[in-house]
Amino acid sequence: MAKKNYVSNSTESSRMFENDFLESLTKVHFSIPLLIYIPVIIYFSWKSLGPGEMDIIIFIGYFLLGLFIWTLSKYILHRFVFHFKPKGKIMERIHFIFHGVHHDYPKDRLRLVMPPSASIPMAIIIYFFFRLFFDPSSLGAFFPGFIMGYLFYDMNHYAIHHANFKSGIWKKIKQHHMLHYYSEPEKGFGVSSALWDKVFGSDFKQQKKKTKPNVD
């Protein structure tokens, strides 16, 4: 249950490491994931379609499947890993570094998208995990779709916090995410859409009126 609902308005969060190098690894400008992962998407897509001679329709199918599986993975990760509240000082620290900081300081621009120091090892693990299920050729189309989902999510998440949406679908998406901080952190784990919250019963019950407007 959410007893603690502390949310800071500060644009800078607290220091995580005494060591300057480790500290620098926890901060990242939102454009960095684009610079790292767009080449990854292009590389895998080129390999499948060029040397791999994959049929374009099959490629699109696997690519979209990757995108779709990303949305589910993100939901599971956010709900069961990022919101897992462990006991013990070190585990609490790890929880803070990965997700607690974003709940306490949602306005810190440098602690919003995932830093490469975390995302690159995760991407490698995920790649080898999916290799258990896909042959190399279909993985070459599935994986860039999955990464595309991640990039879209990260940029969309950044925009949710730092752009002002006056109306329409984006405003709805923003409200859904803001309730996750300001109202019920144990609900609303989907960020780019409420789809999986509806499927798994973690959507907000009341009408989304009470959102605190002061969030940009």
Ligand SMILES: [Zn+2]
């Ligand atoms: Zn959260």
Ligand SMILES: [Zn+2]
């Ligand atoms: Zn957020």
